[in-house]
Amino acid sequence: MRALPVNRRTSLTLTAGAVLLLAAVLGGCAKPAAAPAAAATPPAITYEAHVSADGRPAPGATLHNPHEGDRAVAANGAQLFTAMNCDGCHGPDASGFVGPNLGDGRWRYGGADSEVFMSIYYGRPKGMPAFGGAIGEDGVWTLVTYLRSLKAPDNLPTQTFGKP
Ligand code: HEC
Numbered sequence: 001m002r003a004l005p006v007n008r009r010t011s012l013t014l015t016a017g018a019v020l021l022l023a024a025v026l027g028g029c030a031k032p033a034a035a036p037a038a039a040a041t042p043p044a045i046t047y048e049a050h051v052s053a054d055g056r057p058a059p060g061a062t063l064h065n066p067h068e069g070d071r072a073v074a075a076n077g078a079q080l081f082t083a084m085n086c087d088g089c090h091g092p093d094a095s096g097f098v099g100p101n102l103g104d105g106r107w108r109y110g111g112a113d114s115e116v117f118m119s120i121y122y123g124r125p126k127g128m129p130a131f132g133g134a135i136g137e138d139g140v141w142t143l144v145t146y147l148r149s150l151k152a153p154d155n156l157p158t159q160t161f162g163k164p
Pocket of ligand 1: 087090106107120129146
């Protein structure tokens with residue numbers, strides 16, 4: 001008979017523990033939702049333009065465009081290009097203004113999907129702002145899909161405008 005109260009106390013303790021656990025779980029659910037994807041940082045990446053010592057690339061993921069070749073996404077990207085005022089610097093249809101032409105097939109930082117992604121997500125030093133925080137990974141991929149869908153004109157100047 002002496003063992004019974006002990007068991008009861010034990011089970012009471014267990015029950016209390018379960019209630020606390022439940023409260024913690026429920027409390028967890030009540031917390032605000034996890035930070036939006038826009039705040040997530042993509043992993044370190046490698047891409048073909050990286051020069052690697054001894055031919056061995058540093059460890060890093062390879063970025064893959066989830067919308068590659070998708071025309072509907074490219075059309076959305078064209079709208080986003082205007083909405084985010086990319087055209088304010090890069091000109092209408094990305095044809096170049098104070099920022100470089102993005103549709104002529106010539107790239108300073110590389111034209112592979114992952115390279116264009118990095119240009120837009122993190123910005124570039126000579127005046128290109130970082131947009132990753134504002135539009136998130138999917139927004140950046142949408143723009144990449146648009147820019148990669150642009151066809152370079154047949155007749156490309158071979159020189160930049162400069163002093164005569
Ligand atoms: C404030 C002006 C400005 C805005 C706004 C801007 N850019 Fe740029 N962008 C630049 C400049 C200037 C460069 C060249 C940077 C360099 O050479 O370091 C550049 C470079 C780039 C590059 C790299 C080009 C290459 O040759 O490798 C990409 C891609 C790009 N911008 C895309 C975009 C997109 C997409 C947007 C809108 C989300 C945007 N830019 C908004 C000024 C701007």
